[in-house]
Amino acid sequence: MSRRKERLLNVIGIVIVLIFIFPVFWMIITAFKSQKEIFQTPPTLWPQDFQWSSFVEIFQNGIGQYFLNSITISGLTTILVLFLAVPSAYGLARFNIKGKGSMILLFLVTQMLPATVILTPLFIMFNNFSLLNSYWGPVLSCATLGVPFSVLILRTFFIGIPKELEEAARIDGCGRLEAFIRVIIPISYPSIIVCGAISFFFSWGDLIYSITFNRNQELWPLTAGIYNAVGRYGIEWNDLMAFATVSILPVIVIFVLLQKQLVKGLVSGSIK
Amino acid sequence: MKKLTSKWEGYLFVIPAILFMLLLIGYPLIYNIVLSFQDVNLSNLANDSNQFVGFENYKELANEEAFGISVKNTIIYTVGSVVFQIVIGFILALFFSMKFRLADFLRGFIMISWLIPLTITALLFKFMMSSGVGIFNQMLLSIGFIDDPIPWLSDPKIALWGIIIANIWVGIPFNMLLLSTGLSSLPEDVYESASLDGANWFQKLIYITLPLLRPVILVVMMLGFIYTFKVFDLVFVMTGGGPINSTEVLSTLAYRFSFNEFEFSLGAAAANVLFLILFVVSLIYLFIIRKDEEA
Amino acid sequence: MSKKFFGIVVLMALLVLAACSGESVTDSDSDNNASNNDEEEVQKDVTVWYYYTGKQEELFLTAIDEYNGAQDVYEVKAEYVPFPDVKKQLSVGLAGGTLPDMVQMDVVDNASFAAQGVLEDITSLVEEWGEADQFYEGPLKSVTYNDGYYGLPVGSNALGLFYNVDMLEEAGVEPPTTWDELLETAETLTSGDTKGFAISAVKSEEGAFQYYPFLRSSGAEYTDLDSEGAIGSLSLLTQLVEEGSMGADVVNATQDDLARQFAQGKLAMMVNGPWNIERLKSENPDLNFAITQIPKDEEYASVLGGENLAIIKDSNVSGAFDFLTWFLETERTEKFSAETGVFPARKDALENSDFWTNDEHLRGFVPIMDVADPRGPSPEWPEISDAIQIALQEALTGTKSPKEALQGAAEKVDEILN
Numbered sequence: 004m005s006r007r008k009e010r011l012l013n014v015i016g017i018v019i020v021l022i023f024i025f026p027v028f029w030m031i032i033t034a035f036k037s038q039k040e041i042f043q044t045p046p047t048l049w050p051q052d053f054q055w056s057s058f059v060e061i062f063q064n065g066i067g068q069y070f071l072n073s074i075t076i077s078g079l080t081t082i083l084v085l086f087l088a089v090p091s092a093y094g095l096a097r098f099n100i101k102g103k104g105s106m107i108l109l110f111l112v113t114q115m116l117p118a119t120v121i122l123t124p125l126f127i128m129f130n131n132f133s134l135l136n137s138y139w140g141p142v143l144s145c146a147t148l149g150v151p152f153s154v155l156i157l158r159t160f161f162i163g164i165p166k167e168l169e170e171a172a173r174i175d176g177c178g179r180l181e182a183f184i185r186v187i188i189p190i191s192y193p194s195i196i197v198c199g200a201i202s203f204f205f206s207w208g209d210l211i212y213s214i215t216f217n218r219n220q221e222l223w224p225l226t227a228g229i230y231n232a233v234g235r236y237g238i239e240w241n242d243l244m245a246f247a248t249v250s251i252l253p254v255i256v257i258f259v260l261l262q263k264q265l266v267k268g269l270v271s272g273s274i275k
Numbered sequence: 276m277k278k279l280t281s282k283w284e285g286y287l288f289v290i291p292a293i294l295f296m297l298l299l300i301g302y303p304l305i306y307n308i309v310l311s312f313q314d315v316n317l318s319n320l321a322n323d324s325n326q327f328v329g330f331e332n333y334k335e336l337a338n339e340e341a342f343g344i345s346v347k348n349t350i351i352y353t354v355g356s357v358v359f360q361i362v363i364g365f366i367l368a369l370f371f372s373m374k375f376r377l378a379d380f381l382r383g384f385i386m387i388s389w390l391i392p393l394t395i396t397a398l399l400f401k402f403m404m405s406s407g408v409g410i411f412n413q414m415l416l417s418i419g420f421i422d423d424p425i426p427w428l429s430d431p432k433i434a435l436w437g438i439i440i441a442n443i444w445v446g447i448p449f450n451m452l453l454l455s456t457g458l459s460s461l462p463e464d465v466y467e468s469a470s471l472d473g474a475n476w477f478q479k480l481i482y483i484t485l486p487l488l489r490p491v492i493l494v495v496m497m498l499g500f501i502y503t504f505k506v507f508d509l510v511f512v513m514t515g516g517g518p519i520n521s522t523e524v525l526s527t528l529a530y531r532f533s534f535n536e537f538e539f540s541l542g543a544a545a546a547n548v549l550f551l552i553l554f555v556v557s558l559i560y561l562f563i564i565r566k567d568e569e570a
Numbered sequence: 571m572s573k574k575f576f577g578i579v580v581l582m583a584l585l586v587l588a589a590c591s592g593e594s595v596t597d598s599d600s601d602n603n604a605s606n607n608d609e610e611e612v613q614k615d616v617t618v619w620y621y622y623t624g625k626q627e628e629l630f631l632t633a634i635d636e637y638n639g640a641q642d643v644y645e646v647k648a649e650y651v652p653f654p655d656v657k658k659q660l661s662v663g664l665a666g667g668t669l670p671d672m673v674q675m676d677v678v679d680n681a682s683f684a685a686q687g688v689l690e691d692i693t694s695l696v697e698e699w700g701e702a703d704q705f706y707e708g709p710l711k712s713v714t715y716n717d718g719y720y721g722l723p724v725g726s727n728a729l730g731l732f733y734n735v736d737m738l739e740e741a742g743v744e745p746p747t748t749w750d751e752l753l754e755t756a757e758t759l760t761s762g763d764t765k766g767f768a769i770s771a772v773k774s775e776e777g778a779f780q781y782y783p784f785l786r787s788s789g790a791e792y793t794d795l796d797s798e799g800a801i802g803s804l805s806l807l808t809q810l811v812e813e814g815s816m817g818a819d820v821v822n823a824t825q826d827d828l829a830r831q832f833a834q835g836k837l838a839m840m841v842n843g844p845w846n847i848e849r850l851k852s853e854n855p856d857l858n859f860a861i862t863q864i865p866k867d868e869e870y871a872s873v874l875g876g877e878n879l880a881i882i883k884d885s886n887v888s889g890a891f892d893f894l895t896w897f898l899e900t901e902r903t904e905k906f907s908a909e910t911g912v913f914p915a916r917k918d919a920l921e922n923s924d925f926w927t928n929d930e931h932l933r934g935f936v937p938i939m940d941v942a943d944p945r946g947p948s949p950e951w952p953e954i955s956d957a958i959q960i961a962l963q964e965a966l967t968g969t970k971s972p973k974e975a976l977q978g979a980a981e982k983v984d985e986i987l988n
């Protein structure tokens with residue numbers, strides 16, 4: 004690639020990103036503005052009076068516990084999803100099992116009901132199994148989004164992996180399961196990470212399951228904290244945006260770290 | 276196709292996830308179907324013995340003015356969102372697949388829009404789209420693109436598109452990420468030989484990239500369709516279904532019936548219509564991938 | 571083959587269903603037995619769902635601690651449910667068999683919950699208590715269904731006209747008292763991106779709530795939405811939008827949105843409630859505002875809001891009622907209301923104290939409370955409200971004329987009520 008083209012692409016890339024993340028910029032900038040400045044016309048692109056008070060305010064309201072809960076719920080969901088979905092996707096991709104079509108249909112079908120209509124039946128069920136007021140309510144419900152999603156995505160990628168690889172491993176004396184763990188999983192690492200990340204963020208954004216299944220506020224995630232704050236302060240824009248900023252910053256950090264690994268995985272792992 | 280091993284091993288891999296989904300979603304699914312053929316409100320919600328009323332709820336639903344509107348809105352919303360998400364997501368995926376220095380770093384930034392909880396995104400866009408102080412109008416006015424502020428969310432003719440814009444923004448990263456992963460797994464030698472044959476960039480895109488990416492595009496489209504079709508938070512927070520019924524979608528309608536008017540059976544019926552439409556779309560998807568895999 | 575498999579799938583799901591519902595039957599049976607046994611002793615725990623936030627929450631929880639410390643018979647446990655989720659949580663809880671003993675609810679929802687048999691009829695207990703006549707009529711009406719009491723009001727509010735004193739003085743105008751004056755004043759006060767007047771016409775209960783004072787001022791009721799008066803009230807609001815004195819985006823503005831704009835001087839007058847007074851003061855300490863009656867057509871009118879505490883049917887009724895009457899003792903409710911800047915539902919609490927008549931802002935609401943009507947009360951209110959919201963939005967967005975919009979709403983209401 005010529006240097007000129009390289010430079011041009013970088014510039015275009017930066018411009019695209021700047022336009023695209025403008026709403027995020029606006030969110031963060033608003034968090035630092037005073038209430039008065041937010042309503043100023045024309046709006047200011049940078050706070051004239053840069054203030055931290057919104058952040059101070061929300062930290063005093065115990066954002067820490069919410070944050071830990073979000074991590075726990077999302078983390079458990081991700082583990083559960085990958086544990087169930089990876090083998091399942093592999094099975095559907097590699098074996099010519101009977102009823103494969105129906106099973107794929109089942110995975111599609113199971114994510115079709117909006118969360119609001121499965122609340123009541125899930126509540127009844129969790130109540131019967133004494134799962135209310137624990138992390139399990141939101142974890143299990145969020146996993147119902149992540150599992151079918153990951154199965155469908157991973158299946159498509161597993162199909163693309165040449166069978167010869169596993170056959171070679173089996174000739175070396177590996178069992179079916181061993182071949183799967185030692186050969187397939189390392190190769191599909193990037194796709195698995197992508198699915199894990201997506202499942203993580205599915206549950207990171209969950210609000211409705213947590214506030215319905217858990218009366219105990221000590222189990223509520225960040226989103227519920229925000230929802231609460233909206234009611235509590237009648238949404239001061241700057242406080243709300245500060246809350247939003249704090250709730251996404253750590254995720255962005257995780258993501259940027261992951262992005263590197265993901266790209267590395269993509270480059271080294273892709274099989275020609 | 277060469278079979279690798281006996282079939283029962285395959286089931287062992289598949290069954291745990293199937294069981295999990297059946298346990299957690301099978302019950303709600305059937306619960307809703309049963310509910311939609313009964314007449315359940317708050318007074319008999321806790322009873323087990325409710326009368327079967329046949330298709331009464333579905334008839335009542337069909338007579339509701341808001342129902343037809345919400346079906347139409349849901350379809351416009353879904354198609355509008357998915358088309359733009361895929362096209363823009365694909366363009367971005369292609370762009371960032373060119374190996375320039377900042378590509379990976381910048382691609383990471385695009386993901387941000389998807390990491391923000393939907394409730395926040397909804398509030399943020401409502402804020403930016405308000406006609407008075409909203410930054411969207413202020414910017415468009417200042418560059419002279421429009422003369423009068425656009426009533427993004429308060430004009431019944433525009434409001435749905437206001438929400439679609441917000442949703443496109445949310446969904447682009449998802450599409451871009453999956454398509455990027457798909458692109459990176461395409462075999463390079465095909466491109467090399469095409470280059471030798473003198474194919475230009477556009478020809479390579481049309482004759483190599485798109486056909487090879489077909490399965491990924493199909494699955495992305497399908498998932499995007501499902502996730503968009505049952506949209507709730509965005510609409511609920513941004514407009515609550517208004518103005519009038521101009522942004523009412525099936526999921527908000529089902530919610531309103533169930534938890535505002537306590538017509539649980541009517542709400543279940545609306546949800547089942549949503550389900551049925553998605554079910555048909557899924558069958559079509561299955562049909563396509565079966566043909567693909569046989570070919 | 572695949573058909574067969576799907577059959578199996580459905581069958582399995584049915585088994586799950588059977589297993590779950592079977593379990594729930596036995597569960598609730600054993601629960602009932604347990605509670606029957608307990609009743610000989612007196613159930614101790616009283617669970618209450620509340621949606622108070624901020625200062626109100628703090629004082630409510632303090633009151634509960636005080637109650638629990640003051641006696642040994644009952645133990646009240648409070649659980650927070652966000653306001654927008656109360657109805658959903660009650661529905662879900664009812665289906666799952668996990669309801670609290672007492673629940674805080676918006677005045678407008680009380681009748682429909684009573685009609686659906688979720689709440690306990692506490693008429694005999696209230697009569698025995700003998701203090702019902704100390705409550706204001708409006709709030710008391712909101713807990714009444716079929717001549718029985720299904721809860722007690724714990725706090726009241728109403729809507730009034732908030733105006734920016736400085737802006738009105740600068741323009742040399744007085745706060746409007748009639749609809750004609752409102753049109754004129756709102757126009758005078760509108761300049762640039764500052765609007766003269768606003769109500770919240772959002773598509774939710776808030777929209778119906780805000781429109782109600784105008785409807786009632788014309789002498790119309792929700793049962794005659796196609797009357798001259800009703801059409802006049804909606805025409806007034808439509809005209810305000812057409813003349814630009816009220817922004818077209820009021821169809822998306824919640825009451826909180828209005829308060830925010832008002833605090834920043836983007837609105838000269840708005841319709842809002844007393845719960846936003848503290849907020850305006852904290853958001854903009856320099857704001858010079860006052861509150862008066864909403865301009866009238868035939869007569870001054872307002873709409874009643876507020877919250878009740880209702881007792882769930884077949885729950886720990888005696889415990890819940892004991893706490894309820896304790897919480898509503900004149901002095902306690904006076905203190906609670908005054909410290910949180912809301913209105914008590916008891917006359918004697920208001921009359922005992924000069925807090926409300928002296929407070930710079932709240933005193934504006936004192937005469938308004940006298941003319942505030944509850945919405946409905948009707949068990950079908952949610953559907954009626956939906957019809958009103960749609961008519962309001964149709965007219966304000968210019969989709970239909972006020973007359974057509976209200977005729978449509980009137981037809982829907984007729985259908986709902988018959």
